[in-house]
Amino acid sequence: MIEGLAAMLIVLLARLATGVRAEWRGTGPERRRRIYFANHVSNGDFVLLWAVLPPAIRQTTRPVAAADYWLSSPVRRFIAERVFRAVLISRSPRPDEPHPVEMMADALAGGASLILFPEGTRNTGEARLLPFKSGIFRLVSKLPEVECVPVWIDNLNRVLPKGEVVPVPLLCTVTFGEPLTLGEGEEKEAFLARARAALMAAAPDGGDRDGEADGNGA
Amino acid sequence: MAPEYHVFAIAGGILAILVLASLVGAALKWWTGWERPHAVIDNLNDRIKAWWVMVALITLAFALGHWAVILLFAFASFTALREFMTLTPTRRGDHYALAASFFVILPVQYGLVWANEYGIYAVFIPVYAFLFLPILAALRGETRRYMDRVAQVQWGLMICVFCLSHVPALLNLTIPGYEGRNLLLIAFLVLVVQASDVLQYIFGKLLGRRLIAPALSPSKTWEGFLGGAGTATLLGAALWWATPFTPLEAGVMAALVTLMGFAGGLVMSAIKRDRGVKDWGQMIEGHGGMLDRIDSLVFAAPIFFHLTRFFFSTT
Secondary structure (H helix, E strand, O other): OHHHHHHHHHHHHHHHHHOOEEEEOOOOOOOOOEEEEEOOOOOOHHHHHHHHOOHHHHOOEEEEEEHHHHOOOHHHHHHHHHHOOOEEEOOOOOOOOOOHHHHHHHHHHOOOEEEEOOOOOOOOOOOOOOOOOOHHHHHHHHOOOOEEEEEEEEOHHHHOOOOOOOOOOOOOEEEEOOOEOOOOOOOHHHHHHHHHHHHHHHOOOOOOOOHHHOOOOO | OOHHHHHHHHHHHHHHHHHHHHHHHHHHHHHHOOOOOOHHHHHHHHHHHHHHHHHHHHHHHHHHOHHHHHHHHHHHHHHHHHHHHHOOOOOHHHHHHHHHHHHHHHHHHHHHHHOOOHHHHOOHHHHHHHHHHHHHHHHOOOOOOHHHHHHHHHHHHHHHHHHOOHHHHHHHOOOOOOOOOHHHHHHHHHHHHHHHHHHHHHHHHHHOOOEOOOOOOOOOEHHHHHHHHHHHHHHHHHOHHHOOOOHHHHHHHHHHHHHHHHHHHHHHHHHHHHHOOOOOOOOEOOOEOHHHHHHHHHHHHHHHHHHHHHHHOOO
16 A cells, blocks of 8 residues: 555656656567666666556566665665565675575566666766676576567666756656567677667667767766 | 627637637548548647647636746746757756756746846846856866857757746736736737747648758748748737737737747757757647747747837836
């Protein structure tokens, strides 16, 4: 009950602040199990992606987020665990902890879709995308039938750059690109390169915009 | 016609036009087949539907009074500024300047219009904001493309906030013999400018051959412009009874705001081409964004305001 209200409130605030609009360019909203992988510039990224999903899909879609950040205060813990039912992973797992890839695979096996940020950390520099971590490859190696949907989140880094307090109400878009699956016998490097290219292609300008024009200054 | 009936005459006229437009839109859709998608006719029907909503909002604001009209245009400014800044390549160092534009300068400008402080709202953005914003951007210490960024943020404020605020500022004019009827002046301006847009669209679709500015817009034609501007000028002259003007003066005013509106559309098209987009946004079904709908009004409003103030107002 209170989780539902909190979710509605967060979605409403995200929509008001960013006027966010979904563009289903390479695929439509489908209820099946998927891995949505997106560019990462802000802690609000998954909120925005989650907010534009149709409610039925939202209910079965879980973001993958860093445990150290989201467990660091009671409010964050409530939002992450109860509202978004996030899969909270440790960035540097101890030997006695379950491995992040295992945790994600378990969530997928349980019927959920995932929201992943394969860059691993927030991109605060001039580059459009950081190199991908290998987690997404290891995950689809375990579950090759699951589709990976590239999702480009545009402009959120300009709404609230890292370290700023007041958001500027610029318009954001969330673009869903063409889904991809792991090819038979496909190597790690090849898959990661293909996934990265698919995500770039989902950007409104196809990833051509130079660092100059990017709002994400040094 | 007694002045107190003027509002109803205009509202009734607009209602009749909307009903007629909806019937024509439905007839065209029936003629081309209900089930078959048709780009032009579907877009036309989307536009007509959006007009119903926009007319309803403006009517509601008029009924609620001056404060609601000011609030409505403040909202339009906010939305327009949002679209403008979204397409402007600002950098991190502009964050304070952008936040100040949305949350300080815009509300203060409309607050000054509400408080009837002509001496300040006529210079608040061109003087105070234009000195204050570059200071904010400079304090952040980011020098890359500094001049471009500062100029673009300022121009966005000029277009989206300063110019548009001259529409509700018409409420502040004191015109002898026209007391208490200033809302009709707004109705006249908005009606002539928007009618000109619609008529240019209709003439352009029906007769348009020769493009005026092929590099800027594929839809602006000489036939559309002359037909639309001409009929909008006649409409303005025919509405003289709702204004403080004689029929001739009303016609001249209508011609001027129509020309400014057309020029505004061209200028805003040039910016869109520069930024590589077709529309400013997706807010209004069939029309694009807020700026797509009000670009002509933005350019016409300050000219109409100052001409009326200079020649007809005692304040």
